[in-house]
Amino acid sequence: MSEELLSLTGTPFTPRLGRLNSSNNWAEWANGDLVWLRPESFGNHHAAVTAMRESAVLEDKSPLAMYFFSGPDAEAFLQKLVIRDVSRLQINSSIYIVFCDDEGHVVIDGVLFRLGENEYCYTATPIDKWLAEHRAGFDVEISLATNDWGILHVQGPNAFEVVAKATGENWDELKFGRGARTRLGGVDIRLWRVGFAGERGFELWVPAAEALPAFDALVSAGEPYGLEHLGDLAEDVCRIEAGLVLPVIDYTMAGPDLFKQDSDPTAPQSVQWLATPAQIGAERFVEFGKADFLGREALLAEQERGGPSSRLVGVELNWRDIVAGQERIGRPPRVPERVQRFPLLPIRSTEHHAGYASSVVWSSWVNGLVGLARIEDELADPGSDLRLSWSEAGETWDVGVTLSELPFLKRKRS
Numbered sequence: 001m002s003e004e005l006l007s008l009t010g011t012p013f014t015p016r017l018g019r020l021n022s023s024n025n026w027a028e029w030a031n032g033d034l035v036w037l038r039p040e041s042f043g044n045h046h047a048a049v050t051a052m053r054e055s056a057v058l059e060d061k062s063p064l065a066m067y068f069f070s071g072p073d074a075e076a077f078l079q080k081l082v083i084r085d086v087s088r089l090q091i092n093s094s095i096y097i098v099f100c101d102d103e104g105h106v107v108i109d110g111v112l113f114r115l116g117e118n119e120y121c122y123t124a125t126p127i128d129k130w131l132a133e134h135r136a137g138f139d140v141e142i143s144l145a146t147n148d149w150g151i152l153h154v155q156g157p158n159a160f161e162v163v164a165k166a167t168g169e170n171w172d173e174l175k176f177g178r179g180a181r182t183r184l185g186g187v188d189i190r191l192w193r194v195g196f197a198g199e200r201g202f203e204l205w206v207p208a209a210e211a212l213p214a215f216d217a218l219v220s221a222g223e224p225y226g227l228e229h230l231g232d233l234a235e236d237v238c239r240i241e242a243g244l245v246l247p248v249i250d251y252t253m254a255g256p257d258l259f260k261q262d263s264d265p266t267a268p269q270s271v272q273w274l275a276t277p278a279q280i281g282a283e284r285f286v287e288f289g290k291a292d293f294l295g296r297e298a299l300l301a302e303q304e305r306g307g308p309s310s311r312l313v314g315v316e317l318n319w320r321d322i323v324a325g326q327e328r329i330g331r332p333p334r335v336p337e338r339v340q341r342f343p344l345l346p347i348r349s350t351e352h353h354a355g356y357a358s359s360v361v362w363s364s365w366v367n368g369l370v371g372l373a374r375i376e377d378e379l380a381d382p383g384s385d386l387r388l389s390w391s392e393a394g395e396t397w398d399v400g401v402t403l404s405e406l407p408f409l410k411r412k413r414s
Helices: 014-020 045-054 074-081 128-133 159-167 208-225 232-241 296-304 319-328
Strands: 007-009 026-031 034-039 056-060 065-070 093-100 106-116 119-124 141-144 149-155 179-184 187-192 201-207 227-229 310-317 345-348 353-363 368-376 385-392 395-404
Touching: 014 034, 014 208, 026 232, 045 056, 045 227, 045 232, 056 159, 056 208, 065 074, 074 119, 149 159, 149 208, 159 179, 159 201, 159 208, 179 208, 187 208, 201 208, 208 227, 232 353, 232 368, 310 319, 310 353, 319 368, 319 385, 319 395, 345 368, 368 395
Parallel strands: 007 034, 056 227
Antiparallel strands: 026 034, 056 149, 065 119, 065 141, 093 106, 106 119, 149 201, 179 187, 187 201, 310 368, 310 395, 345 353, 345 385, 353 368, 385 395
């Protein structure tokens, strides 16, 4: 898709978020033909990251694509496309899913919700072409309804108190992954026990036309519980701490919906970074016992070979090496508070190339500079010490890195 065809747009909550965005800096979230604008931060980045872990945060996730599937073959269609056993998904429940191509490469990962007997919803990144390619032979209706809904996340230790106060109902017995209907600010909504940063929390689906009263009700309910607004920068830090990947950023999307390139392995959508579920840490979700699904044979072959050629790991960078290099080239000492995504950063052992790091940022909770990396399997043991190439102002120098298990921050979500 050429850039000139993309349109900037806000979400149903932008009228409120615009007033709250004291930094007046906006982040772009490209999804399909639209580029959605969300606040980059609300003026206090550290307060938002701290609130995620100590109190509660409210975040606008409305740019997530929402595909609704219905009809007699809805279940069979999804069974063919995803690695999970959809037949076991109960009504008002959700599961993490991965779509793979015939070669076992991840097209996209996301969340699948079952709304009724033959009704499902998938949220994540647009895959219009991919779904159209595989629809033939199935009696299924597919509708993209992103513009019809606003999506809010409430996460953090106090999330249950905030949502209980806002809805007038106690949700302590609602298990992780389950959903329910309720009212918020006089608006009928769907509520789900899911999240994106490793914390206890909820996802709320609000009809777009009634978004603002629901938003106001949450903000009012959250005041006694330290509710902060989470911007794009703070969310990125929290999801890295939780060891969660993003498509395009941490793996190349297979399938026809996004371009791929083979000229620069450090740039977005390099064919070198096509990934199997095992290479994004999702191998435990592959259910080989279900009926045939796209990628099954390739994933079985990978398993029989002993596993993937590379693995997703955490990396902890020696920030002192970065500062020492900055001093040598006459730059002020500084480590990134904003997530560094591209170019990917090469990592090597003493003998040869080992992989690349993505999504590098300072974590105050880890008290260090951390990131995600794809490392060759034989070098991917936690605790291994490798070298990373760090570049600034036309200069490149070595920075020590130690491989780590993910997540960096273990939190109880249930």
